[in-house]
Amino acid sequence: MQFRIERDSFEEAIKWIYRTVGERSSLPALAGIKLTLSGDVLVLTSTDGNMSSEVTLQVQGQRDGSALVQGKLLRDVASRLPSDAVNVSVDSDRLEIVCARAKYTLRMMQIEDFPQIPTPTEQAGQVILNAKAFSDTVGQVIKAVSSEDVRVALTGVRIELADGVLTGAATDSYRLSVRSIAVNSPDEMAALVTKKAMDQAKSAADALGGEVTMVLTPTHAVFQFSDRRLVTTLLEGKYPAYRQLIPTNAQRHLRIDRAALANVVKRVSVIGEAERTMTPVIFDVQEDTVHVAADSSESGRANESLSAVLSGEPIRIAFNPRFLLEGLDVIHDDMVDFAFNDDLKPAVIRPAKLVDGEEEDKTVTESLYLLMPVRT
Template sequence: MKFRVERDVLADAVTWTARTLPTRPPAPVLAGVRIAADAQGVINLASFDYETSARSEIPAEVAEPGTVLVSGRLLAEISRALPNKPVDVALEGNKVIVTCGASRFTLLTMPVDEYPALPGLPEVSGTVSGDAFTHAVTQVTVAASRDDTLPLLTGVRVEIEGERITLLSTDRYRLALRELTWTPATPGFSAVALIRARTLNDVAKSLGSGGLVNLGLSTGQGLDLVGFEAGGRQTTSQLVEGDYPAVRRLFPDSTPIHAVVATAPLIEAAKRVSLVAERNTPIRLAFSEGQVVLDAGHGDDAQASEALEAVLVGEDIAVAFNPQFLLDGLGALGTDFVRLSFTHPNKPVEFTGQGSLDGEDDSSYRYLLVPIRFTG
C-alpha cells in the first residue's frame, strides 16, 4: 500500500474516525483504524468497537492499493502534529511509514485479518437538516442520565411518525422533549428507537454542520442499528435495549400559574446567586407581581439574592431548583424569554421558550424540572 494525501484531509478523517475508539478495547485490534486504499484514488478509514462503527472516505493519490490496521489514537496524534505539507503513507513489511516534509514516523501494523467485519449502514429511512438536528439533539441530551448503571436513561427515545421526529430524555430529575420535522424516505414512516445520548451528541457535532444528514433504522432483524451518513462519513450504533418509561404523561395538562422572564438576565443572575450555593443545595426563585427574586444560602452560611423583572399570571409562588439543572434548561432554550409554568410549588415546572414578553410560548421544546423541597 502506498498513497499521498493532503495533511489537513488526513488529519480530519483520522481524528473523526478514531474519536470513538475504546480506551480499554476488549481485543487489541479494536484500538486500530483500518485504512484501505483502492485503485480509484479513494482512501477508506474505519473503526469499530462492536457497538459503534465509523467510516470516512477521502481522496488521495494511490500508487499501490492495499489495506492496513494501525493504532488509531497514535495515527490521529501524529497526523495533527505533521507540518502543513502532503503526507506520504507506505507499507513496508509489517510497518507503516508516514512521511511529511522532514518528519518521518514508523508505526507497527496490527493483524488486519483479525479485525471484525463492520456492520452495514441501514437503509436510509429519511433525511433531516443538519443544523436543526444538531440543535435538537443539544437541547434534549442535557436531560439524559450519565449514570451507566441505568443504561435505559442514558439513551434518547426517538419517535418517528410521518414527517415528525420527537426526541425524549430523562434522568429522573428533569425531562426534555423536542419535536422537529424531517423528510421520510417513504410517506407515513413510523418507528421508535432508543439511541445512546453520547452517540447522538457525537453524531450531531461531527455530521450536523450544515447540509443534510441521512438517518437509517434497522430493527427487528437480529441486530438493531441506527446509522447516520453525511459528507462522506458514516457511523452506526447499536440501539439500547429495553422499554423506556412512559414519560410523556409527566407533562401537566394545564398550568394555572405561569411566569415570563428574559432568559439571558435570568441565566446570569442564577450563575451569580448560585456562587454561594454549596454542593447539592438549591437556588430559590420567588415570583410575585412584576418580579422574581433569586436567593441562595441561609443561616450563618454565605448568602446572595437578586431581583429581576418578571410577568406573573396567577398567584405568587416560590420554587427551589438544583442550580445546574436550572442553568442547563435555560441554556438549552435558545429564546429571548422563558415561560415557567406551575401547578404547585412541589410539582415539576415546565420551561418553554418565547420570542417576546407577551407572545405565545413555543412548545416544540419542553424542559420539565423537578423542584427541591425547601422550608422557610
C-alpha cells in the same frame, strides 16, 4: 498501499474517527484505525464493538491496499505533522508517513482481527434531516440524559418518528427535555440511542452541515453524512412514558429574559459551589419581579431580583441550579416561558416565541425542558 493527502483533511478525519476507537477492549484490534485504499478513495474505520465510524476521503492513490494501525499513535502523529502534503505507504509490516521533512514508521497491527462493520439492510425507517435541525435537536435533549447506569434506558436518547414529526427526548428522572421537528418522511420508527453515539453524530453534523440521513433497524441506528457514516448498536430497555409527565395546563405562567435569569442564577448559586451537597436556588415569584436566593448554613446567603411578568398567583419554588442553567442554555429564545402549578409539581420551560406561535423556524413543533422542583 500508497497515497497522498492534504495534511488538514487527514488530521481532521483521524481526530473524528478516533472517538470510536476501542482502547479499553480486550480485543487488541479494536484499539486500531483501519485504512483501506481503492483507487483514489481512502476509507478510515474504527469501532469499539458497539459503535463504528467510517470516513471516506478523496486522495491521490498510487497502490491499493489496507492497514491497521494503533489508533492513539496515528492520532498523535497526525496532529503533529507540519503543514504540507502527507505521503503514506505500506512496506511489509510498517506504515510509513512522510510530511515535509518529518518521517514516521509505525508498526501495523493484525488486520485479520479487525471485525466487520455492520451494514444494516433491514430498514425499519429512514429520514433525511437538515444538519442544523438535527444538531439543535440533539443539543437540546442530550443535556437531560442520565449519567447513572442504574436504569440503562435513561442513559440514551429516545428517537421517535411518526406522522411526519421527528421527536428527540431524554430524561434522568429529575428533568426532561423534548424537541420535535416536522420532517418529510412517511415512515414510523422508534429507538433508544446511546448518548455517545448522538454526541458523535452531532459533531459530524456541526462540522459538515448539509443533510443527515438517519436509518433505524431493530438493532442498529445509522447516521450517514456527506463523507462519513456512524453505526451504533441500540440500547435495550423500556423507555418511560415521558409524555405523561408533561402538564397539560398550568395555573401560572412566568415570562422572563433568558440570559438575564441565567446570569442571576450563576451569581446567586456561587454561594453553594463549595458545598458537598447541592444548594438549591429559591424563586420567590411576584407579579412583576422574581427574587432569586441561595441560602447555605455553612457558606452564607445570596439574593438578587430581576423583572418578569407573572400570570397567576405568586409562588415560591426551588430548583437545582445546575439543572436549571442547563435548561436555560438549550432553549433558543431571548425570552422563556415558565409554566407552574405549585411548588411540588414540575415546571416547564419553553421558548416564548413558540408559546406565542411566533417561532421563526416553523419546522419546530415542540421544544420544552421540564424540571422537577427541590424541596426546601
